[in-house]
Amino acid sequence: MLRFAASVALLACVSLDFACCVSAQQPFSGSIVGRWRSLETSKGGLGAIVEFRSDGTADFSPGAVVEGPWRIENGQLILPPATDRGAERKTDLKWLGGNKLRLEDEASVIELTRVGDRVDVRNPIVGEWIENRDMAGRNLVAHWLVYDGGKMLFVMPFAIHHGSYTVSGSALHFSFPTFTPTPGNFRFKLADNVLTLSAPKGGNESHLARY
Missing domain, CATH: 2.40.128 (Lipocalin)
Known part of the structure; x- marks a missing residue:
């Protein structure tokens, strides 16, 4: 069968990794508005998909990114x-x-x-x-x-969660009430159309690209 995302699993496969990917993708800034997807995915092609809008609302979904x-x-x-x-x-x-x-x-x-x-x-x-x-x-x-x-x-996208985001400087706060665990505060930077997210005190980074 023609499945470009042939190895895509069901929603039960979604893990905390997606919360990390999602967390740093929501700056309320014109430069961040738009659609984003994970650059780092699982071997089967699972990643995070986020859309930021200019009114401060956002959608997040785990899903296939291949x-x-x-x-x-x-x-x-x-x-x-x-x-x-x-x-x-x-x-x-x-x-x-x-x-x-x-x-x-x-x-x-x-x-x-x-x-x-x-x-x-x-x-x-x-x-x-x-x-x-x-x-x-x-x-x-x-x-x-x-x-x-x-x-x-x-x-x-497998299951779209609606939420909101705010940005202050390089700080991003992200909230999706129907997604557990709910992301909180993150740092972000944007360079060469790649959005990099990390915890407020640094550590592991997640990277997303526009699509």
């Missing part, structure tokens, strides 16, 4: 193996107009819808795409970000 190469050959989209020793995944690519496409293999059919306008008239697959995926009876929304140059990012 990067990999892509290419098109003979009308097929070629993706990396689902396992370390597996074969490349080859899926038939069928366009359903200019802003929808279908990926088919022996076991599955995935339909993608473009987000926004086409960004490359010469390479129409480049851009962001949305997939609605059923997992254990739950409808999850996956984001496929296809970049020029043969790189792809797959981001799929």
Whole structure:
């Protein structure tokens, strides 16, 4: 089956590592507003996904965060193996107009819808795409970000928690009432579109990138 995040586990796999990743991602600053995802993930592609808004609200979710190469050959989209020793995944690519496409293999059919306008008239697959995926009876929304140059990012939140954040200098306070443990106070710095989070007194760092 075409699963770009083939090793993604269920929500039960979420651990305290996600609280660390989330904690430093919420500055109430124009420079921090936007969508962020973990640069450090588990071997199976589990990470943290955060969105900061200009009104001080934020969303956090553990989820699938998987990067990999892509290419098109003979009308097929070629993706990396689902396992370390597996074969490349080859899926038939069928366009359903200019802003929808279908990926088919022996076991599955995935339909993608473009987000926004086409960004490359010469390479129409480049851009962001949305997939609605059923997992254990739950409808999850996956984001496929296809970049020029043969790189792809797959981001799929498992359970979105709504909260808020405030920023004072380099200090960030973050609160998600429905997520346990609830993050508290952190230090953050932003450089080269990488958000670095750490405890107020230093220590281990978590890194996130925009997407």
